[in-house]
Amino acid sequence: MRRSEVICAGWITRLGALALAVLTAGRAVAQQEAPARVVSMNLCTDQLAMMLAGEGQLHSVSYIARDRRASAMAEEAEAYVTNHGLAEEIYLMQPDLVIAGEFSTQATTAMLKRLGIPVVVFPAASSLDDVRERITRMGAVLHRKDAAQDLVASYDRRLAALRAEVTERPSAVLYYANGYTSGENTLAGQILTAAGFGNAAVEAGYGSGMKLPLEVLAMTDPDAVITARPYPGASRSEEVMDHPAVRAFREARVGATMTDHDWVCGTPYVLRAIEGLGAARREITGSVE
Template sequence: MRRCKALLLAAALIGAAAEAQEAPRRVVSINLCTDQLAMLLAAPDQLHSVSFVALDRRASSMADEAQDYVINHGRAEEIYLMQPDLVLAGRYTARASVEALQNLGIPVVTFDIVSSMAGVRQSLLDMGAALGRDAAAQAMVADFDSRLAALQAEVIRRPRAALYYANGFTSGRASLAHEILTAAGFDNIALEAGYEQGGKLPLEILALAAPEAVITGQSYPGTSRAEAIMDHPVVRALRAEAQGAALTDADWVCGTPHVLRAIESLVPLRQSLERQ
């Protein structure tokens, strides 16, 4: 029995040593969402550089943390000179740079866009595997599941809400925004209006749907024809007449545990509507 335990312990130690040896030591991320996943899971000094977008507070939930890393602009030349042993990229991120780095023999791990809570869990596990941080990723997934379950535990009534963005776009199924909205206890009017997969929602249909809450994106500084529709008199009237209104922020952008903060931000609005 003792010999068996000793052999098992030795095997575990050898496995842990092999995992530590195989883990990349100098990692560069060139995508906003992999930036944040890596910042959450990387070991000290393992992550060397993140993309410049990680500094943008309108898109990044970890803009403060990003200041601790070297900033890159996703160009193959600058990434190559950093001498990484792993590059993290998104499915549609700087494809020319990704191909050039791969041709130079630098390993690149590509992550898909996350459109569900299940996708958040899988991205954490995938990042853990890429960084050799499986245990940390599993612990983070367990915490994510626990907090998500707590947020969904006390929904009494599901108010009807509209997601309305630049160019009149709305989000339907298979979108992270829809998952955040429904996890917070709302029903998405895009589905009842026939926009199952999202798309451009005419103002007339939005007005006829008469949502109880209207959730729009934050406008960027300056003027934009695409964003002007969010200030259209119809939308302003709906926001005034609807019993609740809210804005999306950086926590809605990437499939990371920060989506829990987006859900939490909607809970007081839902609770207020439930009481009315």
């Protein structure tokens, strides 16, 4: 090989290494920059993103975010493009970040990843502490850490005030479609406890995701039965909540109805659920606190 050819090959090698270094550095910088066009495809991440995103940063939320029965921020969601969690639909939005929940369509998230779109998956919250963690994580994902810290501080202050010691804890049962109940290791169960109630189902030996027979419900004789709000349309699974025994508890005692949009997601709106139950507890105990 002639000397000129060796020199040329050497320069090509150096240029290639330089180009690779520039490309790697560019990717590192891009990863450090805040995402400018974000799509959320899960009801709970929708709401956290709407609370924390910067101006113009969040492009799309799931269509469920506009459902007033399920979403605590249905009105705010009107300001965003909606999506139905379809890979083709979301890809055409050209996002630089997609946020999903663990129960979001896995085929969609897998396809988006294969197409080179960053996807962050948030697990569902199962405790009041999880709410704090989800806020903090969303702040990190969106590069909005200061806003997240402020929201966490506000959440902690309000939760501490709502958890103020109560002198009397009436008993209550969470009762859903098909007779399911919730235990202590669930978001709903912790909302109940934070509001000052004792979970009668847990005391009877029924934990999370277990069916509580009507006979056991009657035998526990709770001070309150808390049921979910029925959805429009016929559903045999919800018929149990209209059973004469359940109606009798509602009429003779305090019967509270969950506003699903405040209970379902690990967001600061759980505080509103606690406030509502706190009012029901004070009605039972006659406390003014």
